[in-house]
Amino acid sequence: MRQLRTTIGLLLLSAALVTAASGCGTKDKSQANANTDSSVAAAGNQSEQAASTDKTKQSIHIYYSDQDLTSLVELNREIEYDSPDQKVAAALAALQTDGSSDALSLWSKAQFQSSSLKDGAVTIDIHLPEEARLGAPGEMLALQALKQTLFQFDEVQSIDVLVDGEAVDTLMGHEELPHPFVK
Amino acid sequence: MRKLVVVIMLLSLFFSLFPAIGQAASVTPKLYLNGKLLESQEEPRIVGQSTLVPVRIVAEGLGYDVGWNQSDKRVDIQDDSTLITLIVDSRSANVNGSVVQLDAAATIINKVTLVPIRFVAESLGLQVYYDNPTKAVHLYKQADSSSGNDNSNEGSTGSESPTGSETSSGNNNSNTGDSSESSNNNNTDPSTSLPSNVQGLLTTVQYDGIASVLIDYDGTITPNKAFTLTGPDRIVIDLPNSAFASTLSPGQVVVDSHPSLTKIRYAVGPDNPTTLRVVLDLNAASSYNVSQQDGRIQIDVFDPAVVPPPVTTPTTPSTGSGDQVYKVVIDAGHGGKDPGAKTATGLYEKTFNLSIVLKVKELLDKEKRIQVTYTRTGDTYPSLQDRVDIANKLKADAFISIHANSFTPATNGTETYYNRANSKPFAQIMHKYLVKATGLKDNGVRFGDFKVIRETTMPAILLESGYLSNATDAKALFDSAVQSRIAAAIVSGLKEQLKLQ
Numbered sequence: 001m002r003q004l005r006t007t008i009g010l011l012l013l014s015a016a017l018v019t020a021a022s023g024c025g026t027k028d029k030s031q032a033n034a035n036t037d038s039s040v041a042a043a044g045n046q047s048e049q050a051a052s053t054d055k056t057k058q059s060i061h062i063y064y065s066d067q068d069l070t071s072l073v074e075l076n077r078e079i080e081y082d083s084p085d086q087k088v089a090a091a092l093a094a095l096q097t098d099g100s101s102d103a104l105s106l107w108s109k110a111q112f113q114s115s116s117l118k119d120g121a122v123t124i125d126i127h128l129p130e131e132a133r134l135g136a137p138g139e140m141l142a143l144q145a146l147k148q149t150l151f152q153f154d155e156v157q158s159i160d161v162l163v164d165g166e167a168v169d170t171l172m173g174h175e176e177l178p179h180p181f182v183k
Numbered sequence: 184m185r186k187l188v189v190v191i192m193l194l195s196l197f198f199s200l201f202p203a204i205g206q207a208a209s210v211t212p213k214l215y216l217n218g219k220l221l222e223s224q225e226e227p228r229i230v231g232q233s234t235l236v237p238v239r240i241v242a243e244g245l246g247y248d249v250g251w252n253q254s255d256k257r258v259d260i261q262d263d264s265t266l267i268t269l270i271v272d273s274r275s276a277n278v279n280g281s282v283v284q285l286d287a288a289a290t291i292i293n294k295v296t297l298v299p300i301r302f303v304a305e306s307l308g309l310q311v312y313y314d315n316p317t318k319a320v321h322l323y324k325q326a327d328s329s330s331g332n333d334n335s336n337e338g339s340t341g342s343e344s345p346t347g348s349e350t351s352s353g354n355n356n357s358n359t360g361d362s363s364e365s366s367n368n369n370n371t372d373p374s375t376s377l378p379s380n381v382q383g384l385l386t387t388v389q390y391d392g393i394a395s396v397l398i399d400y401d402g403t404i405t406p407n408k409a410f411t412l413t414g415p416d417r418i419v420i421d422l423p424n425s426a427f428a429s430t431l432s433p434g435q436v437v438v439d440s441h442p443s444l445t446k447i448r449y450a451v452g453p454d455n456p457t458t459l460r461v462v463l464d465l466n467a468a469s470s471y472n473v474s475q476q477d478g479r480i481q482i483d484v485f486d487p488a489v490v491p492p493p494v495t496t497p498t499t500p501s502t503g504s505g506d507q508v509y510k511v512v513i514d515a516g517h518g519g520k521d522p523g524a525k526t527a528t529g530l531y532e533k534t535f536n537l538s539i540v541l542k543v544k545e546l547l548d549k550e551k552r553i554q555v556t557y558t559r560t561g562d563t564y565p566s567l568q569d570r571v572d573i574a575n576k577l578k579a580d581a582f583i584s585i586h587a588n589s590f591t592p593a594t595n596g597t598e599t600y601y602n603r604a605n606s607k608p609f610a611q612i613m614h615k616y617l618v619k620a621t622g623l624k625d626n627g628v629r630f631g632d633f634k635v636i637r638e639t640t641m642p643a644i645l646l647e648s649g650y651l652s653n654a655t656d657a658k659a660l661f662d663s664a665v666q667s668r669i670a671a672a673i674v675s676g677l678k679e680q681l682k683l684q
Contacts, residue, residue: 068626069590104591130525133532135588135647136600136633169566173521174586174633174645176567 055082061152062094063145064103069137072144075099084117084155091149092124106134106142113164120157121180122150127164128171139172143181151183158182212318214240214300218451221245225295227320233287234313234320235297245322247307251296258289258296260303267306269298278306310433312450317561321450323433377426378457384428385459388449390438396447396463398480401428406480408548409473411556413573414565416443416465420473420482423458442486443469468576509581509681511547512556512574514635515540516586516645519564524589526657532587533562535651535660539585542670550674552683567634574639581609581680582643583673584635587660588650595653596624600631600645609642613676620672621665623649623656642680646673 057080064073077099079090092115095107109132113125134142150156160180161171167179212227212234213220221244225237238258242249250259256271268277269289276283283306287299300320304311310323383404389397400422409420427433433450443465452460463471467487474481515536517523523532540557547555556577558570565573574582588598599614601607610628618625636643648669649656659665678684 065590067591067594068596069588069594070629130522130531133522133524134590135524135532135650136586136631136645137588137598137629137647138590140632169568170521170634173517173523173567174635176634 055080056087058087060091060094061149062091062099063148064099065106065138065141065145066102067104069135069141072141072148073099073103075103085115087153088115088117088122088124088150088156091153095145095149106138106145107132117156120155122156122159123162123180124159125162125165126171133172136174139174143171143175143177147181156183212236212320214244215319215321215453216245217323218321218453218456220453225293227300228292228297229318230287230290230297233299233301234318235287235290236300236320238289238296238298241298241300241303245304245307245309245324256291258298260298260307262307265307267303269303271296276302312433312435312448317563319453319561321453323450380424381426381457382424383422384426385422385431385449386428387431388434388436388447388461390436390441390444390447392440394441394444394483394485396444396461396482396484398422398449398461398482400425400478400480404480406473406475408550408555409471409482410544410560411468412560413468413556413558414569416468418463418465418469418471418482418484420461420463420480421452421458422461422480423455425459426457427459441484442488443467444484468573506552508552508554509683510554510556510577510579511677511681512558512570512577512579512582513540513543513547514558514570514574514582514584515560516584517564518559518562521564524587524651526651526661527592527654528657530651530657530661532589532651535587535648535666536585537562538666539648539669539673542667543585543673546670546674547677550678550683553677553681570635571638574635574641574643579639579641581677582636582639582641583613583677584633584643584645585673586645586647588647589652590650592652592654595650595656596626597621597649598626598647599628600633600636600647601628602631602633602637602643606636606642606644609676609680610644612679613644613646613673616672616676616679617646617648617669620668621648621659623659 057078059076059078061074062077064075065071066073077094079087079094081087081090089112092107092112096105096110096112098105098108109129111127111129111132113127115122115124146161147159150159158180160167161177162168163171167177169177171177212229214227214234214236215221221240223237223240223244225239227234227236227240229235238249238251238260241247241260248259248261250261251257252259258269258271260267260269266277266279269285270276271289271291274285274288276285276289283302285299285302289296289298291297300322301311301313304322312321312323313319314321383400383402385398385400385404387397387399389399391397398420404422404425407421407423409418411418435449436447438444438446444463445466446464448462448464450460452458461482463482463484465484469487470485472483472485474483515533517531517533517536519533521533523536525531537559541560544555544557544560547553556573556579558565558573570584588594597614597618599610599617601610607628614628631645633645636645649660651657651660
C-alpha cells in the first residue's frame with residue numbers, strides 16, 4: 001500500500017517536472033524539429049527528434065475495426081514518447097492510421113486537437129468534421145477502440161472526450177458520452 | 184402614402200436542410216407567414232431568448248416599408264398606422280412616438296441587419312406564435328389586411344410611388360388602406376376567396392371544462408390521425424381541406440382545470456395553407472382519444488396520473504384482442520445540430536432518416552390500431568435521453584429508430600440492430616422486410632450497444648438501411664422509390680410484430 005502511494009507520488013512528481021520542462025522548452029523543441037527535418041529527412045513525419053535523448057519506445061495494442069464493423073481487431077504498434085502527454089498523443093496518432101487491410105482505423109477522419117494526461121485523467125479535445133461521423137456500429141467500435149487503447153496504460157484512470165472543447169452528450173448521435181469514461 | 188401590403192409568396196418547399204453552424208446548440212429558426220415558410224438568403228438567428236430575422240424578410244416577405252439610416256444606424260419599419268424605429272444595438276425602440284424597452288436589440292451580424300421579430304410583428308398587429316421545439320416563428324396576418332396577394336403586383340405599381348409623404352402627415356387610418364386596396368381587388372371578402380379544395384369551415388374550438396377539446400365545423404372535415412410531439416409534450420391534429428369560418432381566426436384557449444392539458448392552439452398548419460392545425464399543449468405526456476360526429480371533432484385527454492380506462496392493461500400482443508390500440512414510437516435518428524453521416528455528394532443522414540419517417544407516418548396515419556409518437560417530425564435534435572424517455576413514459580409497445588450507416592467507401596449493406604433479448608425477434612421480423620426493400624447486401628441482424636435500444640424497455644430496434652459512405656448504397660437510399668419501399672417495409676414489419684396483419 002505504502003509502496004503504491006510512493007509510486008503514485010513519484011509519477012506525479014515526474015509528471016509535474018516534465019510538464020514544467022516542456023512548458024519552458026517549446027522553443028528548443030521546434031528548433032530541434034527543424035534540425036531533424038533538414039538533416040534526417042528519412043525519419044519522415046514522425047514526431048519529435050533524435051535518439052540521443054531519453055525517448056521511451058513501447059509496443060502497445062492498438063484497436064481497429066474489421067471491414068464490416070463486426071468486431072475490434074487488435075494489433076501491436078510501437079510508439080515513442082518522452083512525456084505522459086506525448087504517450088497519449090502517440091497512441092491516438094496510431095489509432096488514426098489503418099493497421100492493415102482488415103484492421104481499419106475508426107478515427108482516421110476525426111481531428112484530435114489536443115490531448116493531455118494529468119493525475120491519471122486523460123482529456124482529449126476532438127473536432128469532428130462531418131465526414132468523420134460514423135453510423136451506430138462505427139461509433140460503438142470507435143469508442144471501444146479508444147477506451148481499450150488508452151486504458152491499457154496502468155496510469156490512465158479516466159478519459160474525458162470533449163468536442164470542440166465542450167462536454168457534449170454524444171459524439172456521433174448513437175451512444176452516450178460519459179464525462180469522463182472511468183476505467 | 185398608403186403602404187400597400189405586399190406578400191411575396193415564396194415556394195414553401197419544406198427544406199429542413201440547414202446545416203448546423205455556429206454554436207453546438209443552435210438551430211436555425213424558421214419564419215412562417217400564414218403557414219408559408221418565408222425564405223431568405225440570410226438566416227434568422229436566436230440571440231438569447233429572442234429570434235432575430237434579417238430586416239430584408241420584413242420588407243420582402245412581410246411587405247412592410249423598411250428604411251435604413253446609416254448615420255444613426257436606425258431601422259424604420261412602417262405600415263399605414265404604425266411606425267417602428269429601432270436603433271442597432273439599442274434596447275429601446277420607438278413605436279408611434281412611444282419608447283418601448285426590448286428584450287433583444289436589433290443587431291448587425293455579417294453585414295446583415297437583424298431585428299427582433301416578435302416585437303416588430305406584434306407592434307404591426309400580427310399574431311405571433313413561437314413553436315419552441317422546431318424553433319419556428321408563426322406569424323398570422325388577418326385576412327382583411329393580407330388579401331390581395333394575387334394582385335400585389337398590380338397594386339404596388341399603382342400606388343407605391345411617393346413613399347413617406349403621407350405617413351409623415353400622420354395617416355394612421357387603416358381604412359384608407361383597406362378601401363383603396365379593395366378598389367383594385369375583387370376578393371377582399373375572405374369567405375368568397377376560399378381555395379377550391381376547402382370542404383369544411385372551422386367555427387369554434389373550445390374546452391368542455393372536463394377533459395375534452397371540442398372542435399366544431401360546418402361542411403366536411405376528415406382529420407388526419409392525431410400524433411404526439413415531445414419537448415414539450417403536445418398532441419397535434421391536422422385538418423386537411425379546411426379553413427377558418429369568418430367568425431373564427433387563429434388563436435388559443437388557455438386551460439387551467441385539466442391535470443395535463445394547458446392550452447389549445449389553432450392556426451394554419453406549417454405544410455399547407457388549407458390544412459389547419461390544432462395543437463394541445465400538455466405539461467405531461469397524456470393518452471388521448473379522438474372521436475367525430477355531427478360536425479364535431481372531440482379529443483379526450485386523459486389524466487396522465489390515472490391509467491386510461493380504454494387501454495387494456497399489459498396483455499401480450501399474441502392474445503391480440505380485436506380492437507386493442509398499440510402505442511409505437513418512431514425515431515428519426517440525429518437531426519438539427521447533429522447531421523449524422525454524410526454522402527460523398529453532401530447529403531445528410533438526418534435528411535434521409537426524416538424522409539423515411541415522414542413516409543412511414545403517411546402510411547401509419549391510416550392504421551386505426553396503431554397510435555404513433557414521433558420523436559421528431561422536423562429538423563430538430565431531441566437528445567438520446569429524450570428519445571428513451573418518450574418511449575418509456577409512454578409504455579410504448581414498440582420502438583423503431585431509423586438511421587443510415589457510414590464507414591469506408593467499400594463497406595456496404597443493410598443491418599438491423601437489437602440490444603435486449605426481447606427485441607431480437609422483432610429485429611428478425613423487420614430485417615427480412617427491410618433488406619428486401621433496400622435491395623442492398625444483407626448484413627443480417629446484429630447486436631448493438633446503442634442507448635436508444637438498450638435503455639428503452641419495450642421491443643426496440645435500430646435500422647441501418649445502408650452505408651451513405653458507399654456510393655451505390657447512398658444512391659439507393661436517396662432514391663424516392665426505394666425510400667417508399669423502405670417505409671412500406673417498416674410498416675409491414677411493425678404490423679407483423681404487433682400481430683396486426
